[in-house]
Amino acid sequence: MADRLIFLTNDDGVGARGLERMIQMMRPFGHLVVVAPETTQSGMAHAITMSNPLFLREVRSEPGLEVYACSGTPVDCVKMALDYLLPGRKLDMICSGINHGSNAAINVLYSGTMGAAIEGSFYDVPSIGFSLCDHSLDADFEAAGEIVQRIAGAILEHKPALPLCLNVNIPVGRPEDLAGIKVCRQCRGYWKEEFFIRKNPAGRDYFWLTGDFQNHEPDATDTDEWALAHGFVSVVPIQIDLTNHAQVTSLGKFLNR
Amino acid sequence: MADRLIFLTNDDGVGARGLERMIQMMRPFGHLVVVAPETTQSGMAHAITMSNPLFLREVRSEPGLEVYACSGTPVDCVKMALDYLLPGRKLDMICSGINHGSNAAINVLYSGTMGAAIEGSFYDVPSIGFSLCDHSLDADFEAAGEIVQRIAGAILEHKPALPLCLNVNIPVGRPEDLAGIKVCRQCRGYWKEEFFIRKNPAGRDYFWLTGDFQNHEPDATDTDEWALAHGFVSVVPIQIDLTNHAQVTSLGKFLNR
Numbered sequence: 001m002a003d004r005l006i007f008l009t010n011d012d013g014v015g016a017r018g019l020e021r022m023i024q025m026m027r028p029f030g031h032l033v034v035v036a037p038e039t040t041q042s043g044m045a046h047a048i049t050m051s052n053p054l055f056l057r058e059v060r061s062e063p064g065l066e067v068y069a070c071s072g073t074p075v076d077c078v079k080m081a082l083d084y085l086l087p088g089r090k091l092d093m094i095c096s097g098i099n100h101g102s103n104a105a106i107n108v109l110y111s112g113t114m115g116a117a118i119e120g121s122f123y124d125v126p127s128i129g130f131s132l133c134d135h136s137l138d139a140d141f142e143a144a145g146e147i148v149q150r151i152a153g154a155i156l157e158h159k160p161a162l163p164l165c166l167n168v169n170i171p172v173g174r175p176e177d178l179a180g181i182k183v184c185r186q187c188r189g190y191w192k193e194e195f196f197i198r199k200n201p202a203g204r205d206y207f208w209l210t211g212d213f214q215n216h217e218p219d220a221t222d223t224d225e226w227a228l229a230h231g232f233v234s235v236v237p238i239q240i241d242l243t244n245h246a247q248v249t250s251l252g253k254f255l256n257r
Numbered sequence: 258m259a260d261r262l263i264f265l266t267n268d269d270g271v272g273a274r275g276l277e278r279m280i281q282m283m284r285p286f287g288h289l290v291v292v293a294p295e296t297t298q299s300g301m302a303h304a305i306t307m308s309n310p311l312f313l314r315e316v317r318s319e320p321g322l323e324v325y326a327c328s329g330t331p332v333d334c335v336k337m338a339l340d341y342l343l344p345g346r347k348l349d350m351i352c353s354g355i356n357h358g359s360n361a362a363i364n365v366l367y368s369g370t371m372g373a374a375i376e377g378s379f380y381d382v383p384s385i386g387f388s389l390c391d392h393s394l395d396a397d398f399e400a401a402g403e404i405v406q407r408i409a410g411a412i413l414e415h416k417p418a419l420p421l422c423l424n425v426n427i428p429v430g431r432p433e434d435l436a437g438i439k440v441c442r443q444c445r446g447y448w449k450e451e452f453f454i455r456k457n458p459a460g461r462d463y464f465w466l467t468g469d470f471q472n473h474e475p476d477a478t479d480t481d482e483w484a485l486a487h488g489f490v491s492v493v494p495i496q497i498d499l500t501n502h503a504q505v506t507s508l509g510k511f512l513n514r
Binding site: 040042043044045046047048049050051053054055056073075076079080083084106108109110112115118122151154158160161164166167180181182183184185186188190191192193194195198204205206207208209211235236237238239240241242243244245247248250251252254255256257 | 297299300301302303304305306307308310311312313330332333336337340341363365366367369372375379408411415417418421423424437438439440441442443445447448449450451452455461462463464465466468492493494495496497498499500501502504505507508509511512513514
């Protein structure tokens with residue numbers, strides 16, 4: 001078991017409490033290599049750094065655990081780890097998180113946590129993004145940590161077919177409050193944005209993005225939003241073919257030439 | 258026709274030649290509002306700015322055309338335009354590009370051009386990302402501009418059902434070299450990365466991301482990569498349900514509890 005090699009990252013940065021909790025709960029599974037962003041990368045999605053060079057810094061090294069900080073995005077961290085630090089090494093699992101805040105529904109598209117997990121799955125390694133539905137700095141990661149261990153353990157044991165990428169979201173609460181685990185689908189819905197507008201010392205307007213998630217299928221019972229609202233951990237298996245296959249046919253009728 | 262309202266953005270920045278060419282070719286369709294990033298945002302995917310405020314600057318205003326620069330990402334530009342500058346206004350189309358470089362196959366996930374187009378489609382407006390398969394600064398945008406006009410015109414005329422988001426890639430060449438237009442699907446494949454490593458003046462290593470796209474289905478004839486390799490403009494209709502529906506069932510067998 002201890003000869004397993006597991007890669008961890010996140011988008012809240014190398015000092016985040018959610019990452020520390022994930023490291024703690026993943027240590028029994030094998031040797032951990034962590035490359036996490038130097039700074040917070042929330043909302044960085046699948047971004048990569050193209051216009052600037054990247055820097056890598058060793059943060060911590062002890063038996064069973066190596067931690068590095070990378071100046072780039074979560075996806076950069078994955079590429080640095082798998083193509084530079086560990087090239088050709090066989091990895092057993094990649095985990096990203098534990099994120100501060102939900103990445104359910106459409107949030108999967110904006111999420112740096114899930115950007116890293118999706119990128120990890122490109123390397124033929126089971127990849128899991130974990131998020132706790134609590135943005136607060138003093139969020140309680142106890143239950144989330146137990147879920148990390150339970151789901152990572154189940155995947156390592158059952159070895160489902162690859163590619164495998166999971167978007168796991170954990171509702172707020174103590175471990176005994178969780179209703180269970182539900183594998184489900186991504187809920188439809190979008191963010192309705194509002195901008196906070198303020199003036200800087202020079203009198204120029206600046207804008208803070210804020211908004212509310214609008215659930216477009218509040219009555220569906222097979223979605224991640226439903227599971228979370230009912231106290232379940234949601235697990236959405238992720239694929240990355242963005243093709244709308246039905247539209248290939250319908251649009252071809254007037255666009256093909 | 259001129260009372261149409263059309264929003265344009267890109268990821269190469271407000272001064273990019275591809276944007277200028279798109280503005281030129283879209284002007285006959287209606288009033289254009291442009292919000293483009295102040296700086297290059299290549300590879301920014303679906304990233305949004307959460308940790309910093311945003312700034313907006315008017316660049317140009319004349320009959321039929323308003324141009325603004327935004328300090329954020331391409332997706333920020335869309336949100337600023339639709340939720341702040343034009344709230345409640347009915348838009349007829351959103352176009353992003355013309356990008357310098359291909360966004361076919363897996364590039365759709367990393368692309369700021371496509372991040373903006375996908376975000377635009379959330380507002381119930383037909384959205385199209387245009388990319389020319391040429392990264393060079395002196396790329397020839399003549400054919401790409403004609404394709405912008407032809408495809409935008411066809412969508413405005415045929416009004417296909419929403420949501421609609423198209424990933425349009427245009428091969429290098431003169432207008433007369435194009436073989437035609439093919440609606441197709443996203444090709445499977447990933448980037449194999451390598452890092453250029455150099456030392457900065459202080460002796461510290463820095464890394465530049467570089468790599469090659471590995472086509473995992475070189476023989477398939479219905480993919481965007483095939484279309485481009487054979488001189489066709491590729492058009493992939495995009496959807497954003499990332500759920501792997503088959504895995505919902507198979508994983509549920511051992512994860513649900």
